[in-house]
Amino acid sequence: MKSVWGLALACTLLLAVLVRADEVDVDGTVEDDLGKSREGSRTDDEVVQREEEAIQLDGLNASQIKEIREKSEKFAFQAEVNRMMKLIINSLYKNKECDKEKNMLHVTDTGIGMTKEELIKNLGTIAKSGTSEFLNKMTEMQDDGQSTSELIGQFGVGFYSAFLVADRVIVTSKHNNDTQHIWESDSNEFSVIDDPRGNTLGRGTTISLVLKEEASDYLELDTVKNLVKKYSQFINFPIYVWSSKTETVEEPIEEEEAKEKEETDDDEAAVEEEEEEKKPKTKKVEKTVWDWELMNDIKPIWQRPSKEVEEDEYKAFYKTFSKEHDDPMAYIHFTAEGEVTFKSILFVPNSAPRGLFDEYGSKKSDFIKLYVRRVFITDDFHDMMPKYLNFVKGVVDSDDLPLNVSRETLQQHKLLKAESSPFVERLLKKGYEVIYLTEPVDEYCIQALPEFDGKRFQNVAKEGVKFEESEKSKENREALEKEFEPLLNWMKDKALKDKIEKAVLSQRLTQSPCALVASQYGWSGNMERIMKAQAYQTGKDISTNYYASQKKTFEINPRHPLIKDMLRRVKENEDDKTVSDLAVVLFETATLRSGYMLPDTKEYGDRIERMLRLSLNIDLDAKVEEEPEEPEDATEEPEQDEEEVDAEESETQKESTDVKDEL
Structure with a gap:
């Protein structure tokens, strides 16, 4: 009897489910008020599939991405990743800045690229700088008079700043000596596999960032442009951004439109029509055009000797750099050589900034910008210029100024050690100027x-x-x-x-x-x-x-x-x-x-x-524990064995010499 009731109950539940399913199919909608539903909310089973479809590279569909991840060779980072990544993400870099577009950002270059081994060695080993190694290999360039100061990498951890804003990083690279490979990581482990698309880059590297949800605010095209102009405006290599703009173009009128126009015209304008037929019939149309836009078209004129720079170039640079419309009142271009060598251009504006005296001493001046190898570092200076000269604008650039990992603050240096000497503590606090003499002479x-x-x-x-x-x-x-x-x-x-x-x-x-x-x-x-x-x-x-x-x-x-x-x-x-x-x-x-x-x-x-x-509350008379001595027998036995082996070897050598003598 119990089995019959159980079967009936099961059939009833099945019927209820079928009826409910039919209702959903007929209605085609879902209840707005989930609280009225008798069923609890369920996990979306297709969310993983949708994410896989969203995270894809050009020319690869979701199934190919899935196949790549299944067949790819997995590797572990050559460092304590959990500790190192936390250090990089939480300590080494102060600012979290990136861009936003379809939740995925692509950065492509046409450099030398990386082989599979170099991908594993350079990207799989934290605190290993491929740029430093490459720079060491190119020391002969300096003998030929060529400059290598454009190479920026130093610490070997800059690449991992991508995980500040990305859950997953995909690197596609093609080297002349190897096929194209895909490197992928989620900061815990990484994988490397041959690119099934073949050679799509020709030569170079593409970095694709799958951005985090909290980084979606940075997915505007203007954000990318502002970041490039802020930090890499004076890099010697051109940097382009794929952007759109609206243009008004003239297009020929289609035949149907021309016929409709002819039907509405009267015969009295026959002469005018003949003249119009001789001219191309066009119309103005607004179109959205996508093209590469150059971001760093301003050249760092301070790198050239002042004798080679024309006055018009100084004026044009000042207007672009300071966003001013007037020419500067005066400027100075100089190079300082010493413990730290730097080049600088300082400008005096033609008119005083608004509120110069009202905010004297209280407003933080950001008119002087510090660059290292043409990369922007900071404009937060308190003592770079006296307060009464806070209207001066300019740039300071150095190739050998020491930096910390994040490139936002200065690193330990001989001059900084002199500045931190206890002898100058009160002098600096009282605002005295100190001459630091660091050379032996x-x-x-x-x-x-x-x-x-x-x-x-x-x-x-x-x-x-x-x-x-x-x-x-x-x-x-x-x-x-x-x-x-x-x-x-x-x-x-x-x-x-x-x-x-x-x-x-x-x-x-x-x-x-x-x-x-x-x-x-x-x-x-x-x-x-x-x-x-x-x-x-x-x-x-x-x-x-x-x-x-x-x-x-x-x-x-x-x-x-x-x-x-x-x-x-x-x-x-x-x-x-x-x-x-x-x-x-x-x-x-x-x-x-x-x-x-x-x-x-x-x-x-x-x-x-x-x-x-x-x-530590340890007794001052507490002695160091002595190391236990090993038994003498254990040490003597190997010596005896060695003596026996030596004796056997001498006997065999003697026998071999006797045989040679007989021959």
Whole structure:
């Protein structure tokens, strides 16, 4: 009985489903209010198919794409992709900019292309720059006088910025020495396969980006044009964008239209008709024309010598660069050579910008643009020009300026190290201009030329740096000197007794806890390294030994938390071994930061280890575990075996020689 009821229930449900299906087929629509439906919402089974059909290349249909992905050879990236991709996407690049068109962006070049091996090696290995390798192979071009500064790649991670805006990246490349291949990746793994379309590129590479949903706002043609003009306006290689424009053209009138016109005309205009028949019958029609539009037609005239550039070229460049209609009042074109070589053109507008004095000091000037190898880097400068010259417009371009990976900020460099020296902290904060002398010969020159234009040079790495101060500032300084007198005396008489001449409160430090300063006639850290590096230096020169043995002044920053805590500890217990070690570590660290060399690096390392043990609550007397020794028998057996083998080899060699003698 139960089986009968079950069969009946199943038939009823089947009938209900059939009836509902018939209703849907007849109606041809779906209920607007899904809440009224007794069935829950179901997953769209065709969404994957539609996505596959949408993600396709020219000449490949959805089935071919599916077949390619099934037969393609899968590879894993040559790095920890999950970590590296997160680093690239979230840290290395600050700006997420791209274009939008049919959710897929194609970038094509006619370069040398890549073989299958190069696709795997260059695109499958993160932090490997194919441009750097290519540049190394083309060093002979420089011998022939050709320039390779147009090659931009350096770090080997720029390509992966595509995953900022794309879920999938497809690279199609054709090299002269190989067939055309397709490289595809979703940032987790990549695949490479022969292109079934054959050679469609001739030679070169096409990068296709399947854009993310949140990147759809950038899918406007104007966005692409603006980005190209912003970052690559002065690239030597032409950059074209496939764009449309509306043109008014004249087309001949079709025969049917001409006949209709003739029927409506009267016979009285026979003469006029004969004249019209001699002329082509045309009409004006507006058509949408697609063509390649050149984006970087402006040439970087600053790369040429100023003598070769005509005045009209300067004026035309200024109008295009600044979007101004008037000619500039004045301009200067120059090349600066030194630690960093750069070329620049600066323009003074013919009229003052609107609101020049109303927004003085508050408005961020973006009139000076920095380029590296003709690629735009930034226009966010605070100290490039004085505030009273914020109306000056121009470009600065360098081929050797160091950049970080994102090419948005400067990288670590020798000059930047000099700018971050503790000696110039207060000077920069107060707005003083500092001359950075980074070459070994510079200090010799300053000693021989101590003044310029009636003003003496002041070495900020030595004593004698003084600032103008008000009465209130003077009172505050005297109060601090009295407050820190116990710490200063303790450093001079006990902790650093044999190392420093005196300890004083610093007026030049703002962020660093301390610094080591030479006397007015002593050696700076740079001069000390120079003198010790002299090949003829034997150590017997009396004057050299005198300067080298001079003690230096130890300056401390009374506002630094380390110095404040040291003062508290010294007041509590002057004989605290930990505080003494801390004082010595601070002194040795200041020695290094001030450019001097440590006489005993081993002692410095031991003190750092003691401080680390204290910070990690590890006993100072805790010993290093000894490595367990292996049994002697295990080491002797192989030696015996080797002796036996050697004996056997000697016997065989002896037998072979005996046979030769008999022969």
